[in-house]
Amino acid sequence: MKDLFRGELIRFSLEEPEVRAQAEVRWQRDTEFNRLADSDPSQLTSEKKIKEWFEKQSETGPKADRYSFSVRTLKEDRYIGFLGLWVNLIHSEAWVGLGIGEREFWSKGYGSDMMRLCQQYVFAELGLQRLSLGLHEYNPRALRSYEKCGFHLEGRTRQDLMREGKRYDSLWMGILRDEWLQMQNGEHQ
Amino acid sequence: MKDIFTGKLVRLSAFDPEELSKALPRWYRNSEYFRLLDASARPMQSSKAASKWMEEEVGEMLLQSYYFSIRTLAEDKLIGELELDVVNWPGRDAFVGLGIGETDYWSKGYGTDVMNVLLVFAFTEINLRRVSLGVFEYNPRAIRSYEKAGFRHEGRLRCLLNREGRRWDNLFMGILREEWLALNPQ
Amino acid sequence: MFDIQTQLYEGQDIRFGPIDHEKDAEIEAKWTHDSDFMRMMDTAPARPMSAALIKKQYEKLEKQIEESKNLYHFTVRAKTDDRLMGTAAVQRIEWTNGNAFLRLGIGAAEDRGKGYGTQALQMLLRFAFAELNLFRVSAMVPEYNETAIALLKKFGFTQEVCRRKALERDGRRWDFYVFGLLKDEWQDRARA
Numbered sequence: 280m281k282d283l284f285r286g287e288l289i290r291f292s293l294e295e296p297e298v299r300a301q302a303e304v305r306w307q308r309d310t311e312f313n314r315l316a317d318s319d320p321s322q323l324t325s326e327k328k329i330k331e332w333f334e335k336q337s338e339t340g341p342k343a344d345r346y347s348f349s350v351r352t353l354k355e356d357r358y359i360g361f362l363g364l365w366v367n368l369i370h371s372e373a374w375v376g377l378g379i380g381e382r383e384f385w386s387k388g389y390g391s392d393m394m395r396l397c398q399q400y401v402f403a404e405l406g407l408q409r410l411s412l413g414l415h416e417y418n419p420r421a422l423r424s425y426e427k428c429g430f431h432l433e434g435r436t437r438q439d440l441m442r443e444g445k446r447y448d449s450l451w452m453g454i455l456r457d458e459w460l461q462m463q464n465g466e467h468q
Numbered sequence: 469m470k471d472i473f474t475g476k477l478v479r480l481s482a483f484d485p486e487e488l489s490k491a492l493p494r495w496y497r498n499s500e501y502f503r504l505l506d507a508s509a510r511p512m513q514s515s516k517a518a519s520k521w522m523e524e525e526v527g528e529m530l531l532q533s534y535y536f537s538i539r540t541l542a543e544d545k546l547i548g549e550l551e552l553d554v555v556n557w558p559g560r561d562a563f564v565g566l567g568i569g570e571t572d573y574w575s576k577g578y579g580t581d582v583m584n585v586l587l588v589f590a591f592t593e594i595n596l597r598r599v600s601l602g603v604f605e606y607n608p609r610a611i612r613s614y615e616k617a618g619f620r621h622e623g624r625l626r627c628l629l630n631r632e633g634r635r636w637d638n639l640f641m642g643i644l645r646e647e648w649l650a651l652n653p654q
Numbered sequence: 655m656f657d658i659q660t661q662l663y664e665g666q667d668i669r670f671g672p673i674d675h676e677k678d679a680e681i682e683a684k685w686t687h688d689s690d691f692m693r694m695m696d697t698a699p700a701r702p703m704s705a706a707l708i709k710k711q712y713e714k715l716e717k718q719i720e721e722s723k724n725l726y727h728f729t730v731r732a733k734t735d736d737r738l739m740g741t742a743a744v745q746r747i748e749w750t751n752g753n754a755f756l757r758l759g760i761g762a763a764e765d766r767g768k769g770y771g772t773q774a775l776q777m778l779l780r781f782a783f784a785e786l787n788l789f790r791v792s793a794m795v796p797e798y799n800e801t802a803i804a805l806l807k808k809f810g811f812t813q814e815v816c817r818r819k820a821l822e823r824d825g826r827r828w829d830f831y832v833f834g835l836l837k838d839e840w841q842d843r844a845r846a
Contacts, residue, residue, distance in 0.1 A: 280798075280824070283689035283700060292687055293702040337706045340714070343531055343557055346701060368531070368557050369594050404689075404699050406558035406822040460825065508750040556697050559821040559830075597827075598820060623815030625834055627790055630751045635789075640815045640832070 283404055286396040288389050291348040294358060296337065299349065300330035302358055306380030315418050316378035318440060318449075344368055346400075350377075350393055352384070359384045362393055364401065372409035373401055386420060394428045398459055408456045415440060416448040429462050430454045472593060474541070475585040477578050480550065483526065483535035489519035491546055495569030504607050505567045507629060507638075532557070534594075538568065538582055547573045550582060552590060552599075560597040562590060575609060583617040587648055597645045604629060605637040618651045619643045662781055663728075665773040670728035670742065670781075673712050678729060679705040681738045685761035694799050695759045697821055697830070724748070726781070730760065730774050739765045742778050744786065752789035754782060771805055779809065783837050790836045796821055797829040811835045 284291040294302075304326040306312055313321040336347070346364040351357060360379035367373065375397055379389055401410045412430065414421045426432070430452040438446035473480040493513050496502050502509060513521070526535055532555075538548035548568040555563055566582055568574060590596045601619065603610050619641035627635035663670040683705040685691055692700035719725050724747040730740035740760035747754040758774055760766050782788045793811065795802045803813075815832035822828070 280690050280693060283693075284687055284702060290687075291702055293683075293704045293707070295704045296706050334706065337704070337710045340707065340710060341701060341703070343698075346699075348702065368554075371560075371595060403824045404558065404693075406560070507748055556821060558699060558823065559697070559819070559827070561817075561820045597822075598818075600817060600820070620818075622817055623813075623832070625753075625790075625792060625814055625832060626812075627836060628751060628753055630789065640817060642817055642820070644819060 281399075281403070283400055284396075285353070286392040288354075288387075288392040289350050289352055289359070289396070291362070291396060291400075292351050293347065294349040296330050296333035298358065299333050299361075300326050302380060303329050306378075309380070309382065312378065312380060312382070314442060315415070315421070316376075318415075346405075348397075350379070350389075352389070357381065357384075359389065360393070362397055364397070364405075366405065366407065371407045372411060373405065373407055375401075375410060375412050390421065391424045391427055394425060398428065398454065402456055402459050409453055410459075411451070411453045414450050414452070416450055417442075422450065425452055428454070429458060431458075472588050473585065475581040477542075477576075477581040478538050478540055478547070478585065480536040480582075480585055480589070481539050483537055483549075485519055485522040485526065487546060488537065488549065489515045489522055491569060492549065493518050495567070498569075498571065501567065501569060501571070503631065504604065504610065505565070534589075536586075538566070538578075540573070540578075545570070547578065548582070550586060552586065554594075554596070555600075560595065561600060562596050562598070563600050563602070564590075565601070579610065579613045580616050583613065587617065587643070587652075591645050591648055592654070598642055599648075600640065600642045603639050603641065605639060606631075611639065611641075614641050617643070618648055620647070662777065662785060665733070665777050667733055667768075668739065668770050668773050668777075669731050669733050669736075670774075670777060671731045671736065673716070673727070673729055674738070675709065675712060678738050679708040679712065682708045682741075682761065688761075688763065691759070691761060691763070693823060694796075694802065697796065724754075726786070728778075730758075730770065739770060740774065742774050744778065744782050744788075744791070747786070747788070752787065754786070754788055754791055756782070756791050756793045766801075771801075772808070775805060775809060779835070779840055783840050788837065790834055792835075793833045795831050795833060797831060798823070803831070803833075806833045806835075809835065810839050812839075 307323060310321045344366045348362045349358060350360040350362060352359055359381040360377065362375065362377040365374045377393055379385060398410060401407050412425065431454065432450060433453050434451045435448045437448050439449050440447045493515055532553060534552040536550040537546055538550055539546055547570040548566065551565045553563050555561055564586055566579065568578055587599060590599050601614060603614065620643065622640040622642050624637040624639045626637055628638040629636040683703055686703040689700045715727060719727060726744045728742045729738055730742050731737060732739055739762065743757040744754045745757055756778055758771065758778060760770050779791065782791050793806055795806065811833040813831050814834045817830040819827035820830040
């Protein structure tokens with residue numbers, strides 16, 4: 280059987296609450312990172328509070344509709360980011376959100392590798408029918424990356440975000456199970 | 469629009485802890501009833517204890533468990549309980565457990581009707597691919613009812629139960645979505 | 655008269671032990687990062703876990719053991735250095751009916767294929783039948799877990815149930831088996 284948690288450049292893991300908090304408290308200070316990854320306004324939370332929040336997740340334990348991964352590089356074993364899945368069990372589809380907090384790993388294919396590993400997990404382990412994501416119109420790097428991974432641009436909500444005094448569209452993308460399977464077959468030819 | 473919760477004799481309705489905390493302890497005083505449903509006797513429960521247990525248990529399980537009351541269409545009478553537990557989401561497989569507590573309604577097609585309604589819910593509303601169940605070898609009435617609903621036999625755990633000084637098997641049955649569709653073209 | 659000095663928790667190369675809250679969580683957390691192992695052990699989606707999550711699981715497990723009284727959980731440890739190698743359990747015990755489910759897994763890939771699983775199953779069965787006085791034990795296995803199926807058959811388990819297409823992994827559906835072994839069948843093998 281294939282290794283679900285190992286890609287070409289990165290692997291999935293789950294880091295300890297202290298480790299995650301230490302990294303996130305640093306990453307949150309990079310407002311460019313936050314503006315690319317998130318719609319929520321940038322804010323600064325204490326490491327203590329972040330750690331508590333991760334520890335609370337341990338209390339409830341793993342849930343069937345929520346998957347959290349830490350991302351580490353294979354070569355240097357550096358902890359560079361995260362990937363999360365929100366699953367709608369009834370309709371067999373999921374939303375993915377990801378981020379690379381360590382800037383030096385931007386634009387080097389790490390995001391695409393994370394996304395491909397995520398797609399494999401969603402279709403080969405969770406057995407879902409669809410994977411969706413959203414991104415900002417001012418994030419062309421992500422758009423290109425996701426298109427390469429087989430996501431289709433399905434729509435945009437016009438000017439639903441405001442930053443630096445300007446309004447921006449949000450983009451919505453999705454990939455269907457059959458489309459992903461076809462891509463897999465294509466790769467093996 | 470179709471009301472998927474309504475069958476020919478019964479309808480599924482909400483699980484009302486207050487109503488069921490009174491009905492369940494009463495049904496479970498009939499040892500024939502609990503011996504058909506449960507592998508071993510639970511301690512007799514007061515309505516108060518049952519109510520508390522229900523609030524705790526039902527509250528916890530919401531992501532993968534569906535609870536219903538069974539009511540007759542004719543008199544709107546509460547006659548039984550129904551539970552569907554998704555045991556594996558990727559496989560989209562759930563176990564169903566049903567019990568008709570009011571014995572006057574046994575052997576009159578009520579159980580089969582409940583199961584038919586439940587399968588519509590399972591396959592067309594929560595999009596399952598499989599419904600499974602366990603049934604004791606000494607419950608031929610239920611086995612026949614499940615066969616009529618389309619469940620197929622999948623084996624038995626030999627001598628699982630020890631009751632009245634002898635051993636009994638636990639049968640497993642299952643129905644796949646494609647099998648159900650063939651029997652019930654949509 | 656039985657030999658009271660027989661050690662139920664000691665095998666040839668392995669022994670059964672309790673959970674070591676200090677050391678075990680980190681090791682088990684590592685196993686959860688091995689998707690191959692997790693897919694053999696569990697039907698729920700494989701997912702990496704932190705030691706913090708594992709520790710919480712230990713707490714819930716020990717609470718369950720104490721409250722429900724229908725579960726025995728062992729760690730499988732190397733006899734040489736008490737290193738954690740796996741877990742073994744007798745679970746879902748129904749005392750009035752004398753039956754239970756068995757669960758067993760050797761976590762690290764380098765510890766597999768060395769016969770530790772066989773030793774652990776032997777000890778687990780002796781515990782279930784000769785100490786807990788159970789009448790039968792069951793084990794659930796997915797169709798793709800050929801190693802486990804071979805091990806169960808070696809001990810005389812019969813495949814009793816086939817839950818058709820109950821699982822989905824790698825884009826296809828798999829059957830899910832339930833195997834069973836009766837006390838009489840175990841005793842016959844022990845003597846043979």
